[in-house]
Amino acid sequence: MEKSSPKHSFLILILGALTALSPFSIDMYLPAFPKMAEDLHTNIAQVSLSLSSYFVGLAIGQLFYGPLLDRFGRKKPLYFGLGLYLLATVGCLFSHSIDNLIAFRLIQALGGCAANVAAIAMVRDFFSPKESAKVFSLLVLILGVSPLLAPTAGGILSSTYGWPSIFIALFIIGLLILLLAIFYLPQGREADPSHPLQPVAIVKNYFSIFLEPQFYTYTFAGSMAFSGLFVYLAGSPTIFMEVFKVSEQVYGWIFGFLAAGFIGASQLNILLLKRFGNEKILLFSLAGLTFTGFVFALGAYNNWWGIISTIALLFVFLGFAGLANPNASALAMAPFERNAGSASALMGSLQMGIGALVSITVGVMKAQQLFPITVVFAGSALLALLILVLGSRRIPNKVEAPDSDGSLVAH
Known part of the structure; x- marks a missing residue:
């Protein structure tokens, strides 16, 4: 990596494409929510449940692919996951009811999450620990392209060809990634028939990790803070296209600007981190997240906010969430060395699961105004702060997080 060869660069691009599949699947169809609601005879809040079901699929799938990748090698589970993703994408394309769409989005996520889990495992296979930190930093930059480009592309496709064209585009993207994986991606770690797949052993391992006070305190605090991003993803079509009546293209530009803040x-x-510890930054960011959430909710209740002030408040809110997440993750993972992979999978699953549950409130509450969404923002932020303050007192021997170049988080 000191002198990156073209071969290495192409490999990193393939791994980046794998990690970006689910973010593209999330961000690309957001501008189409109003048209989808009209065609499926429902409302935007109900369409947002198809986003929540995707988060649920990501949460569940991560727990299964880790052991499968160790047992059968990297590529066979990856092929299975991408194949499942493609079949579910066809199901989304031909969905004629919101219930069908919600179900197919769940299956789509169960397949698609194999790409991200396999990519992270393959970084460890192909690169040394020192090189891996640099590769992860490059993957973060590739991930950053998704929220900047995907909504704009989705808005153009939806307004020009209709919302089904977005799922055609996702099918083509998924197929191209599968072909790249088949013909150009090295195998990585070989299959290990001795790796246990017994459910009891896997559950016991995850349960022992979960019972570590430092893990559950920072994981739950970070997950509640991170859920603000999920609520924003589910509620932003309502906020901008229903409340403020912006076009699909303008929504895409707003989404990209706010993603840049995160x-x-x-x-x-x-x-x-060069001046402050993880704990101090996390406490500061959660306090700022809570304050911003309550100011946002108070102003929404009194109809103080226009589109510019709403964008500004969301920029600050998402900024605090982006600041909280890597520090909470680093502190949660600090006690683990031998089973860091399992701890990472469990943490990722809990983040996605909690984010999905919180984002579901947007659909269940049929939140079609700004105020209910801001209440969820404020409530989740306050809960995150309380978990941190109360839970950190119950950690007997706190392990400090090691220095790192950042963290790879795919939404």
Whole structure:
């Protein structure tokens, strides 16, 4: 990696494509929510449940692919997952009811999450620990392209050809990634028939990790903070296209701007860590997240906010969320060395699961105004802060997080 060869660069691009599949699947169809609601005879809040079901699929799938990748090698489970993703994408394309769409999006995520899990495992296979940190940093940059490009592309496709064209595009993207994996991606770690797949052994391992106070305190605090991003993803079509009546294309530009704030805060964290510890940054970010959430909710209740002030408040709110997430993740993972892979899978699953549950409130509440969504923002932020303050007192021997170049988080 010191002198990156073209071969290495192409490999990193393939791994980046794998990690970006699910973010593209999430971000690309958001501008189409109004047209989908009209065609499927429902409302935007109900369409947002198809986003929540995708998060549920990501949460469940991560727990299964880790052991499968160790037992059968990297490529066979990856092929299975991508094949399942393609079949489910066809199901989404031909869905004629919101219930069918919600179900196929769940299956789509169960297949698609294999790409991200396999990519992270393959970084460890192909690169040394020192090189891996640099590769992960490059993958973060590739991930950053998704929220900047996907909504804009989705808005153009939806307004020009209709919302089904988005799922045609996702099918083509998924097929191209599968072909790249078949013909150009090295095998990585070979199959290990001795790796146990007994459910009891897997559950016991995950349960022992979960019972570590430092793990559950920072995982739950970070997950509640991170759920603000999920609520934003589910509620932003309502906020901008229903409340403020912007077009699909304008929504895409707003989404890209706000995503830049979230990504920028994650990178700012690297600079802050040179002066402050993870714990201090996390406490500051959760306090700021809570304050911003309550100011946002108070103003929404009194109809103070226009589109510019709403964008500004969301920029700040998502910035604090982007600052909280890597520090909470680093502190949660700090006690684990031998079983870091399992701890990472469990943490990722809990993040996605909690985010999915919180985002479901947007659909269940039929939140078609700004105020109910901001209440969820404020409530989840306050809960995150309380978990941190109360839970950190119950950690007997706190392990400090090691220095790192950042973290790879795919939404």
